Amino acid sequence: MTYDLQRIEGIIEAHRHRPGATLPILHDIQHEVGYIPADAIPLIASALNLSRAEIYGTITFYADFRLEPAGRHVVQVCRGEACQAKGGGRLEAHARQRLGVDFHGTTADRRVTLEPVFCLGNCGCSPSVRVADEIYGRVDEELFDEIIDQLNSGKGKH
């Protein structure tokens, strides 16, 4: 994905004098570009007088940020407690195996990125999965495969 470095510099400039500027800068860059490009890290570090390691540490601490562009579809599997109690662990293992990637990974064809999430507000129908704005409840291995098949066939809503 291409991005405009000047736009990133503008975002940094807009926030750099605020206390706690790191998070708003990262949020805005992620919103604008879809991920945090490696080139942005030294720019942020220098503007905020922090080390690159500190910026990198913040990015990797928060599950919301990614260091690479996502695939065409982001599939979030809930790892919250209610989902865990209803077979979420089995679903996670199946999702990783079916897609051939770990959490935060993107399939080789760049169609699907698998992300963990820690409650989708759908605990009564756990385990839950979200794709874009759609939340699926009581997802077992079979339903998960149907969701992925739909995405791969281009027939899904996303």
Ligand code: FES
């Ligand atoms: S814990 Fe999974 S939806 Fe709430």
